[in-house]
């Protein structure tokens with residue numbers, strides 16, 4: 001267990017830092033490649049917002065994925081990492097003019113448009129450049145996902161997408177415009193989804209919408225079902241690679257893809273989640289009234305998920321094999337929510353021990369902040385520490 005971390009190398013590094021096990025990342029990517037190669041019209045994009053560490057991006061790009069971006073900065077990061085512009089899609093409810101212009105300048109594959117006002121702006125900006133922008137409409141399918149309320153995105157009450165009732169209207173509007181080309185539909189119902197029934201519900205909804213469009217003789221070449229496949233936070237070793245077979249098979253069995261269509265996916269968490277750990281050191285062990293605290297040098301500024309949405313990360317003392325004791329594991333930030341876990345069993349902890357917060361490769365490093373004037377954590381891949 002402890003053998004998976006090069007502790008001797010860790011001693012030279014300033015904690016806290018992110019550590020990415022590239023073997024796990026490469027195995028994950030190869031798992032995706034194996035499944036996707038069974039279908040000749042599936043295209044997988046990596047959702048850059050999950051982790052934009054350049055070393056991680058480079059490995060993902062080497063494995064042939066496209067990029068799903070939600071900001072101009074992410075488009076720049078993706079291009080810099082070598083993702084071909086023709087395989088970059090750009091989503092987001094609030095695209096600023098300068099961000100749209102970046103997408104136009106690089107000739108990205110597609111803008112996933114979330115409102116008519118946005119469509120109008122893209123049309124205008126493309127006209128200025130004498131270009132025609134590919135657009136897909138992000139439709140809010142009103143499909144719930146069995147996940148945390150803060151990371152479900154496909155319900156009518158969420159801010160994302162265009163309502164199904166408006167779909168026909170926005171397509172008509174787009175087809176009147178000269179500088180946009182309507183090429184597809186886009187969906188994304190949420191994140192950390194482990195119940196395939198949620199994706200089945202999405203497929204059923206898309207089938208209905210496709211039938212409606214066909215009745216109007218509207219053909220679309222691209223269906224994009226977003227991302228959202230979850231990972232096993234409780235067992236990062238036992239299930240390091242998500243069940244991609246089950247995931248892609250679900251779409252193959254339930255989505256009525258037409259022979260001329262390409263099906264796009266935008267996976268984030270399931271690509272990078274399990275390869276990353278936040279490594280920190282114990283600063284102090286403090287006896288409270290009824291409990292003891294392990295106080296780490298990592299805090300919510302380095303990994304905000306537990307404070308932001310009560311997310312669980314497995315915590316391990318990777319220095320010691322001493323008998324188990326129970327701790328509240330907390331950070332040094334001046335916020336009561338700066339807690340990584342309560343009543344956690346760890347090998348007896350002493351000052352200076354390394355603590356690993358597992359499954360932190362997605363929405364970890366990228367969400368770090370400098371609150372309390374802290375320095376941002378560095379990220380290292382295993383290959384550079386070998």
Ligand SMILES: *Cc1c(COP(=O)(O)O)cnc(C)c1O
Pocket residue numbers: 047049050068070091092188190191192226227228229266267268269270362
């Ligand atoms: C966040 C996001 C994704 C990736 O979600 P994961 O749960 O990390 O797979 C995909 N598409 C869009 C539009 C997103 O906003």
